[in-house]
Amino acid sequence: MTTILLIEDDIVLRENTAELLELSFYKIITASNGKIGVDMAKKHLPDVIICDIMMPELDGYAALKILSQNETTKYIPFIFLSAKTEHKDVRKGMNLGADDYITKPFSEDELISAIESRLAKTSILKDLRINSNIPIQEKNKNEIRTLNDLKNFFDDNGTTFNFEKDTIIYREGDHSNYIYLINKGTVKCHQIDEQGKELVTSLFREDDLFGYTSFTNNQPHKETATVIENTEVIGISTIEFNQILNDNPKVALELIQLLSDDLLIIKNQLLEMAYGSVNKKTATTILKFAEKINSKPEDPINISRSDLASVAGIATETLIRTLTNFKKQGIIEADGRNIIVIDLEKLKRIS
Numbered sequence: 284m285t286t287i288l289l290i291e292d293d294i295v296l297r298e299n300t301a302e303l304l305e306l307s308f309y310k311i312i313t314a315s316n317g318k319i320g321v322d323m324a325k326k327h328l329p330d331v332i333i334c335d336i337m338m339p340e341l342d343g344y345a346a347l348k349i350l351s352q353n354e355t356t357k358y359i360p361f362i363f364l365s366a367k368t369e370h371k372d373v374r375k376g377m378n379l380g381a382d383d384y385i386t387k388p389f390s391e392d393e394l395i396s397a398i399e400s401r402l403a404k405t406s407i408l409k410d411l412r413i414n415s416n417i418p419i420q421e422k423n424k425n426e427i428r429t430l431n432d433l434k435n436f437f438d439d440n441g442t443t444f445n446f447e448k449d450t451i452i453y454r455e456g457d458h459s460n461y462i463y464l465i466n467k468g469t470v471k472c473h474q475i476d477e478q479g480k481e482l483v484t485s486l487f488r489e490d491d492l493f494g495y496t497s498f499t500n501n502q503p504h505k506e507t508a509t510v511i512e513n514t515e516v517i518g519i520s521t522i523e524f525n526q527i528l529n530d531n532p533k534v535a536l537e538l539i540q541l542l543s544d545d546l547l548i549i550k551n552q553l554l555e556m557a558y559g560s561v562n563k564k565t566a567t568t569i570l571k572f573a574e575k576i577n578s579k580p581e582d583p584i585n586i587s588r589s590d591l592a593s594v595a596g597i598a599t600e601t602l603i604r605t606l607t608n609f610k611k612q613g614i615i616e617a618d619g620r621n622i623i624v625i626d627l628e629k630l631k632r633i634s
Contacts, residue, residue, distance in 0.1 A: 286330050287310070287332075288313075288333070289304070289312070290319075290334040293335070296387075301313055316341060318340040324359065325355065328359070333394075344379060347361055347363075351380045362397055362401065365385075366387040427531040432534065436527065445513075450510045455474060455475075455505060457503060461519065465488060465493070468488075472484050483594040487575070494518075511590070561601055563634055566630050567595070569591070571594065572586050583621040583622065612629070614626045
């Protein structure tokens, strides 16, 4: 049976997460802070470690650093579990050697998927270490192998651009000159149909990459990118970006996976637009904007009704009527452009 060490100082979250994992047939060991967690990791040598960041005695960063320097624990997959969602916090954890980063609140599927994928990767690397006569090469400090490495390259070498709310970064038909990483803020990409109606095709938030049209040719943009709130982005020229992909095939594979995930999201969005009820479309869109704009779904969402309607694929008038019904049911509050989720679980259950 797979053994998981859960290091979490919040007793309710620790017990709930442990129970969830036990129901998925994992053996669970728990620790209430980083210091105890490090000792238990060395003693029990679990298959996976899931660790909070902000804890007494010893925080998650320090715990990871200690365990990664120990010969008996340095190969154990380490997954951060934290409410700290700013990209600098995520990047710090990944740079220290974490295998994954899950933000609170999280779903059961998200947690289990992260565990299983890290177990599979560790098993493959272990077989290589044991069975291969060819030594596994250490990472070249200049090599870009992961999306995290790529984003660090943006931070270190890119050009910073600041855009005020409602500013257009690029228009449909413009030449693709830069690939962007969002440092702060939110961006929507959208197209205009033959009737002049705007269709939002994607939303990007802090630490997201956007602006790529082709990794082989300099093609014009197929959509317009507009800033939803004051935003800071870091740009790398498409020429330099393509050279990075040529020189670092491993990160190219990760980008292909990112594109595949984006296509799946778009496919699901189209299915919802085609077959979902108006209530379901509206609820899903509110949750989508809450995820992209806020670190907590209950924080106010400052967004225009037309943007919400565009993503939902319904008329603005229909969306406004639906929001009014949600207000009457006590699911949301609305004040001007601000929408506040009052009953998150009820909103999720709308069909």
